[in-house]
Amino acid sequence: MRALTYHKSNDQFVLAQLDKPAPSADEVLVKVVAAGLNPVDAKIHKWCGGARDMDDTWVPGLDVSGIIEAVGANVEGWSMGDAVLYHGNMFKPCGGFAQYALADADALIPHPDVDPVIAAATPCAGWTAWRALTHKLQIENRKSLLVLGGSGGTGGFAIQIARYFGVETILATCSEQNADYVTSLGATRTIDYNWEDVLSTVYENTARQGVEVAFDTVGGDNDILAANCLGFEGHMVELVGVVRPPIYNGAFLKGLSFHQLSLGSAYRGGTKAKADLVKAGAAFSKLLEAGEITVPRLQQVSLEEAGDALKTIRNQRTVGKIVLKM
CATH class of the missing domain: 3.40.50.720 (NAD(P)-binding Rossmann-like Domain)
Structure with a gap:
């Protein structure tokens, strides 16, 4: 699969060809439609030391809109073909800046009834x-x-x-x-x-x-x-x-x-913390669907442009949101 990886040795975002990841028992494999770019992604150089076993195949990207392609053995309530939206775990390697990503099944919400690019701009x-x-x-x-x-x-x-x-x-x-x-x-x-x-x-x-x-x-x-x-x-x-x-x-x-x-601390705070994350996403998405909240300034980039866009986010103030469309 095509992916944007992060190399911490020289602080660079690098395009790569990787194997499609396989979900663990409690994860789902998501075919990425769109992924939001956020300061936490751009500033990975500041927190990468806390990620165990980070190598040059590490794919960042926390905010993902996509379609479930496979489910782990213990996953309940989700099926292949479900459209989902989520804010991922920054300390796991298979993020959304790729054709496929892995996500914890209990951190997903049903995809709101809006364009995937709009949805991906919202979680973080x-x-x-x-x-x-x-x-x-x-x-x-x-x-x-x-x-x-x-x-x-x-x-x-x-x-x-x-x-x-x-x-x-x-x-x-x-x-x-x-x-x-x-x-x-x-x-x-x-x-x-x-x-x-x-x-x-x-x-x-x-x-x-x-x-x-x-x-x-x-x-x-x-x-x-x-x-x-x-x-x-x-x-x-x-x-x-x-x-x-x-x-x-x-x-x-x-x-x-x-x-x-x-x-993102929801991933370190136990079951209740993750449930609060999901509730927040669902509540926010209802307002997004109703048009009470909009994403008025939205820049769309390709996978090839995402690395430069992340450096832009890191180095200057960004107005609105930037989203990667796969």
Whole structure:
């Protein structure tokens, strides 16, 4: 089969011809129709040391839309020919940047009634945004939200989810050139991080109270900014780094709460964690099917172009989503 492999010795994505993998007892073999490209795929050089036995046949690619071609001996509830969507295990070698991939049967969801390329753009970014806003921040009960990184995949989905739940004030950082795009997703006020004072702008747009909840999708020191923008007993989700309450202004006196989120940790968290992953995917996909959530900026690439696209994701800010169409 044709595949895009990763060589950790020289940090290169390399096209290769590999044997078709065979599923274990609890896995399914999926014929890949489309696979989403995500920062976690692009930044494999940062986490490849945690993958056991990674060699030059390692195929990345976590977000896969495809058709089941074979099922393992213990698999129940799935059959050959079923259309499925999933977010895969980053520490397993047979990912979606190939004609065929392997997936844990208990991590699959039925394919939503949308184009496979659209579906493949959603698991990592969309399901993460869903879990952050609904499971961690209880967005259905909130009136104000700050999203740091509004033009990215996860940030853009978060804005749309907040809009769906009727959040009145949705503030989002982005560059001036992406302001119209972020506004179209549902942001009530965009903040240009290049020249605007984010903290002051947040307080100006929340009657000097700060936001109820914040979501940092950027990383670096943006967790400090997100935390400092919170109002009394506000909540923040940090997606990229680790929260650092001691350095946030008034974290104790304001009674702030902080959350971590790693979608892929479901594969290390046991049965309940994986079930939560599946539930998030199913819930998000219902909104996708209903048109409440869209993928408005979508770039489609071939397998031959995917390696360069991953390096682009790694080296600069990406607006919207990039998807490999097999």
